[in-house]
Amino acid sequence: MPIGLIALAIGGFGIGLTEFVIMGLLPEVAADFQVNEAAAGWLISGYALSVVIGALGLTAAVTRFARKPVLASLLVLFIVGNLLSALAPDYSAMLLGRIIAALCHGAFFGIGAVVAADMVVPAKKAGAIAIMFTGLTAANVLGVPFGTLLGQAAGWRSTFWAITAIGVVALVGILVLVPNSSQAAQAAGLRSELLAFRSKQVWLSIAVTVLGFGGMFGAFTYIAFTLTAVSGFAASAVPWLLILFGIGLFIGNAIGGKAADRNVDATLLVVLVALTAILALFALTARNPIASIVALVLMGGFGFATVPGLQTRVMAYAKQAPTLASGANIAAFNLGNALGAWLGGTMIAAGLGYTSPIWAGAGLTLMAVAVMTVAATTVNRQSATADRATVPAGRSGIGLGCAGRE
Known part of the structure; x- marks a missing residue:
């Protein structure tokens, strides 16, 4: 198994945690910002809408660039979004942080799936993609329960600080472990x-x-x-x-x-x-x-x-x-x-x-x-x-x- 797949999985873990852990922390976040349940719910639905926009618009915008630098840039966007969430002084800043983090979600998994498949022989492409998505499943199995417990014990901001750190680890992993695309595997351009x-x-x-x-x-x-x-x-x-x-x-x-x-x-x-x-x-x-x-x-x-x-x-x-x-x-x-x-x-x-x-x-x-x-x-x-x-x-x-x- 190419070790670069582990870096992609770590990125998937952090992104999956960002998407789902807010559900367990929503009461604490709503109380801190003094907003009602409906407004707090936009931290979830706004994220989901931004995922769709990022998956289409952001992916289309970066198709002409080499994939490894694009993945690294997407993780920088992810880090910035979660850092803003951790530091958010009010609800609007928190929502903006969620939107910024979500924009990288669809593009990361979409481009990451292509990169994962390119790391292995054709007969193992689906297995390589599954390894990358293992990060997303691990976020559900382990990340969400422990992230919720951390947020309840040390404040909900602590969870977003932890997610930011995971993003940094994933970024270093992408830069060090993921190989550069071969000439044949480079992005083909938007047309x-x-x-x-x-x-x-x-x-x-x-x-x-x-x-x-x-x-x-x-x-x-x-x-x-x-x-x-x-x-x-x-x-x-x-x-x-x-x-x-x-x-x-x-x-x-x-x-x-x-x-x-x-x-x-x-x-x-x-x-x-x-x-x-x-x-x-x-x-x-x-x-x-x-x-x-x-x-x-x-x-x-x-x-x-x-x-x-x-x-x-x-x-x-x-x-x-x-x-x-x-x-x-x-x-x-x-x-x-x-x-x-x-x-x-x-x-x-x-x-x-x-x-x-x-x-x-x-x-x-x-x-x-x-x-x-x-x-x-x-x-x-x-x-x-x-x-x-x-x-x-x-x-x-x-x-x-x-x-x-x-």
Whole structure:
């Protein structure tokens, strides 16, 4: 394993911690700045919106530059944003710090995924991307609980000081451990990057990302209400249950990366079908505490098992200009988050109960299965046509979904 992947994972850990730890510290932050819950919530939603803007706009702006210096610059932006949050004298400064830190989020993961894939041989690209995203899963498993505890014990600003330090470590790691891109792997420029979106498979991959990840996140957004009001767990048990969910994320990310290296499309189809079934069973058995725990872990595992494959697939069909498409797919993950959360909240507001977001998630994921089936079928049909044109009769094969065809 190239050691540079560890530096990328540390950066992913810090960014993931920045995104999620605020949820556990929101009451303390709101009280310190004397703002209500709705205003404090903008520290989360404003961050998410900025992620989408950064993933598209910032990635597009830097496509003509070498990727390693760009990653280092993004981490400087991350450090500045979190430093501003740690020092913020008022709510407006805190929100500005959150926005600055968020702008690097999508671009870092989008460009970082391309850099990670370039560090390894083609057969291990999805696994390399999974290692980078291990930082994000570790942020959920370890970073958020301990970051929340630190903030509660020493003040919420201490958590952002710690995140700033993590950013410095990641920056040094990128500068020292990540190799410079070869001439062949340098960014292709904005025009070439935009041409990648002529591929129907790029758009199908992005659609699967929005629907598949949106289904999982829609169920997860309101999971605390489900676990307490339906499954019967005490509120004090929820953080520990979320750690189990995070462990599922960690395992699913690793296994999903290895499976996607063997066959991307087959992996995504199997995982999405399984995730749909798990969400449906979760909704049906949510009143059973044991079944809820099992479903929670499996939901995290199968939900995040899609990530390496989805990121690898969109990059493969973007061919020689994958940077902007990779960033767009990171934006798609966040759009899926917003879609799932909105749909789940709408169903709760309609009086359909706290299992309704899980049903909504199952519906979104089923739609992802349908789109992925269309995408894979199209690839296999094109592969069969090409084989009949160039290979003697009798040869057969299964399309991998990453052949780079349109």
